[in-house]
Amino acid sequence: MDIKTFGYLYYKTRGLDRESIMKEAELAADEYDFYEQNLAPFLTEIEAERPKAENIGSDFVRLTRGIYELPSDQENGITRPDAVKPRQGETITLPAVGTIPKPTQTLxxxxxxxxxxxxxxxxxxSAEELSFLLWATTWARDFRSNEKIEITLRNVPSAGARHPFETYLLIRNVKGIKPGLYYYHPIKHCLILQSELESIEDKISEGCFRQPMVNDAAVVFIWTAVPYRTSWRYGQRGYRxxxxxxxHVGQNLHLAAEAVNGGACMIGAYLDEMMDECIGVDGNFEFVIYIATVGKKPTP
Ligand SMILES: Cc1cc2nc3c(=O)[nH]c(=O)nc-3n(C[C@H](O)[C@H](O)[C@H](O)COP(=O)(O)O)c2cc1C
Incomplete structure (x- = not known):
């Protein structure tokens, strides 16, 4: 789904008229007509789900209370999920964790x-600074695996050490690293190229509703969640x-960025379907959960 499709659906379901939808969603007449002809099933689906959507927040909190809990897949002896998704591709080594210069700024x-x-x-x-930001956020300081359970331990806490996140980086301006979209391997502490910059950066900008910092950032961190890693142990409560x-990951990024004379901005306003598509995940078994832009502070 792109931003125009989203705009059409968003304003249409709010009951705006044709002229207002074309204006708000920046649609030409032929685009509007195309959506009118082709998106009716989508609109029907949204309207059918609407009553559920209206109460999902309070229902979610209420229905994930302990009294509704059934034995989890872990308790039922279902095979454990992997702690990290297997990856392949062109690999780029990062400066090793022990060699990164320690910032002098106090906490x-x-x-x-x-x-x-x-x-x-x-x-x-610099590549060292990027390595430091990754160390602070999703780097795995330990990996433990046996038949029953597999976990990573990282510099952030995670319920049951499930660490459900995968890290993707849109690298635009890091010395010595070719710009592009990378996957960060938390155990091997390396980058694995996913897409060339030119083929993906505009889609990511659009997926973040063209918020200007996305195009200005040296690096855009895009974290996905693999919910089953957590729900295998905690059932539906795991989603909380x-x-x-x-x-925790977001705040560590903020503080680590400060420590290298930089800064970050968290992004929660993004187009789910489009960001999931950019990263190549299905939005259910894995979905984009949080985004952050990072760069050095501009000279005042
Ligand atoms: C969950 C979350 C989502 C956010 N989403 C956005 C966003 O999409 N765009 C943006 O410009 N700022 C976003 N922010 C940043 C907040 O606007 C910012 O933290 C807030 O205004 C307080 O300012 P401060 O961080 O400078 O203290 C987000 C922050 C959080 C924690």
Whole structure:
């Protein structure tokens, strides 16, 4: 789904008339007519789901209380999921974790100075700085695997050490690394090329509703969640933990970015279907959960 399709559906389901939808969603007359002819089944589906959607927030909290809990797949002896998805592709080594220079800024200063930063210096990040940001967020400091359970341990907490996240990076301005969309392997601490920059950057910008910091950032972090990693252990309540876990990753990125004289801006406003498509995930077994832009502070 692209931004125009989304715009049509969004305003149509709000009951706007033809002229207003064309204006708000920036549609030409022929585009509007095309959507009218082709998106009727989609509109029917949205309307059918509407009553559920209207209460999903409070229902979600209510129905994921412990009293509704049934034995989880783990308790039922179902085979454990892997802690990390298997990947292939052109691999780029990152500066090893033990060799990254340690920032001199104190934690107090990083917390005190942290703000959402939406404009960045043209200077970009060094590979060491990127490595440091990954160390702080989704790098796996330990990996434990046996027949019954497989976990990673990272520098952020995660319910049951399930660490349900996969990390993708749109790298635009990191010294020594070819721009492109990469997968970050948390155990091998390396990047695996997914797409060339030119083929994906405009789609990612559109998927983030063209928020300007996405085009200005040295790196865009895109985290997906693999919910079964957590729900295998915690059932439906595990979905609560995905979002709690994501907050820790986001805050560590914020503070780590401060520590290298940079800054970050979290992004929750994105077009789910389009971002899932950019990353190549199905939106159900794996979906984009959080996005952040990062870069150095511009000179005042
Ligand atoms: C879950 C979440 C989603 C956010 N989504 C966006 C976003 O899509 N666009 C944006 O410009 N800022 C976004 N932000 C940043 C907030 O607007 C920002 O944290 C808030 O205005 C407070 O400012 P501060 O971070 O400088 O203290 C988001 C922050 C969080 C925590």
């Amino acid at each position: 107090y200063q990083a917390i005190e100075q942290r703000r959402s930063l939406r404009k960045y210096a043209t200077e970009g990040l 933990y995905l979002y709690l876990d994501a907050g």
